[in-house]
Amino acid sequence: MxxxxxxxxxxxxxxxxxxxxxxRADVQLFAAVHSPAHARATLRDLPVQLxxxxxxxxxxxxxxxxxxxxxxxxxxxxxxxxxxxxYPFLDALVRHGIKQAVFVSLLGVExxxxxxxxxxxxRIEALGLPYTFIRPSFFMQNLNTTHRHDIVAHHDLFVPAxxxxxxxxxxxxxxxxxxxxLCDPQYIGQKLAITGDQAxxxxxxxxxxxxxxxxxxxxxxxxxxxxxxxMIARGLxxxxxxxxxxxxxxxxxxxxxxxxxxxxxxxxxxxITFSQYVHDYRRDFLPEK
Numbered sequence: 001m002x003x004x005x006x007x008x009x010x011x012x013x014x015x016x017x018x019x020x021x022x023x024r025a026d027v028q029l030f031a032a033v034h035s036p037a038h039a040r041a042t043l044r045d046l047p048v049q050l051x052x053x054x055x056x057x058x059x060x061x062x063x064x065x066x067x068x069x070x071x072x073x074x075x076x077x078x079x080x081x082x083x084x085x086x087y088p089f090l091d092a093l094v095r096h097g098i099k100q101a102v103f104v105s106l107l108g109v110e111x112x113x114x115x116x117x118x119x120x121x122x123r124i125e126a127l128g129l130p131y132t133f134i135r136p137s138f139f140m141q142n143l144n145t146t147h148r149h150d151i152v153a154h155h156d157l158f159v160p161a162x163x164x165x166x167x168x169x170x171x172x173x174x175x176x177x178x179x180x181x182l183c184d185p186q187y188i189g190q191k192l193a194i195t196g197d198q199a200x201x202x203x204x205x206x207x208x209x210x211x212x213x214x215x216x217x218x219x220x221x222x223x224x225x226x227x228x229x230x231m232i233a234r235g236l237x238x239x240x241x242x243x244x245x246x247x248x249x250x251x252x253x254x255x256x257x258x259x260x261x262x263x264x265x266x267x268x269x270x271x272i273t274f275s276q277y278v279h280d281y282r283r284d285f286l287p288e289k
Contacts (some may be wrong), residue, residue: 003183005064007032007053007073010042012141013104016071016175022046024163024164025098032064034204035259061092070100072178075116082119089143090123100130100188100242102178106247107137107167107193108255114246131190132181137167137195138256140277143205144284146244149234153283160227160248161202165257168205170272177266184202192262198273199257205274213277213285224249 004021008014009031025130030044030052033039039050053064055076065071071093079085093101101124106117113119124131143151150158177194181187200208202219211215222230224245231241250256264273278285 001026001028002069002183003028003029003030003067004070004072005051005068006048007071008076009033010039011074012139012145012171013074013175013178014072015042016172018043018046018048018180020176020218021182022048025151028063030068049192055089056081056089058088058092060095060143063090065096065098066223068096069104070182070263071098072102072104072182074104074121077243078237078240080116080243082116082123083279086116086120087123088121090127090129093129094127100132100182102134102182104174104178105133105191107134107135107258108250109133109135110191111255112250112279114280130147132187132189133191134174134177134181135191135193135207136177137170137258138169138251138270139166139174140196140274141171141281144281148284150275151217152234152287155215155217157202157206157209157217158222158230159202159219159228160222160224160245160252161256162221162252163201163203164251164254165199166251167199167257167259168274168277169196169263170277173267173271180266192266193258193260194263194266195258195260196263197259197273199259200274208275209278209285212275213282214284216285224252 004027006014006018009018017185021029029048031048031050034054036050036052051064105121109117150156206217206219228241228245
């Protein structure tokens with residue numbers, strides 16, 4: 001029996017991962033969550049044990065990692081200073097002799113040393129932790145979370161990506177890939193660049209959303225500066241917004257357009273299409289319908 005700890009188990013990636021792993025008889029699941037009481041509502045029907053965890057509270061590390069063999073984690077978007085926000089946790093993984101750390105990084109991260117993801121990867125390698133890095137392209141679910149307000153309120157994509165293309169990936173596919181690599185030792189030491197099946201401009205994204213939702217969706221193409229000012233004015237933390245701006249600058253430079261065949265090779269099926277994603281999340285975009 002392999003004890004697996006999933007950090008962020010109620011999130012867009014963690015929940016599909018938990019759901020996939022519950023189908024395996026050789027896995028014991030543990031969910032590391034900030035608020036166990038709140039998480040129980042989401043995970044109540046799943047065979048998973050809850051453990052309190054906070055990246056910023058080292059006192060939660062040892063109880064959460066007790067008797068754990070493998071760990072899955074994503075960097076919380078608001079944690080933009082890896083040396084203080086993430087390194088102590090990585091040190092704890094070493095102390096506990098974790099056999100595999102699966103980290104959701106970023107497509108093209110090897111070319112972007114300024115990103116937090118790059119620093120975390122390098123730290124994991126320096127510590128000698130057995131790892132698998134999943135390097136996905138931009139999440140489709142960013143649209144129904146981070147960018148949902150403008151889509152619902154204004155039927156507009158307020159995203160500073162210019163005319164660049166992005167090989168969007170559904171987070172449900174990332175969860176499926178994570179479930180596979182956690183249960184197959186051949187993926188230890190691998191860096192998996194995974195994407196959707198095509199690279200779209202945001203103008204094409206707006207066109208697809210218009211067709212699927214049945215309402216006109218526009219793409220206003222804000223500048224990076226305007227986007228930053230708007231997001232900060234809405235109350236988002238500056239560090240979080242600055243990382244977003246950095247990632248969209250990388251997108252504008254053409255670094256988010258790569259389409260790989262890694263996902264279908266790992267899963268044995270095609271990636272979820274963008275139109276399918278919009279159909280599945282229709283209520284998020286048109287809550288009044």
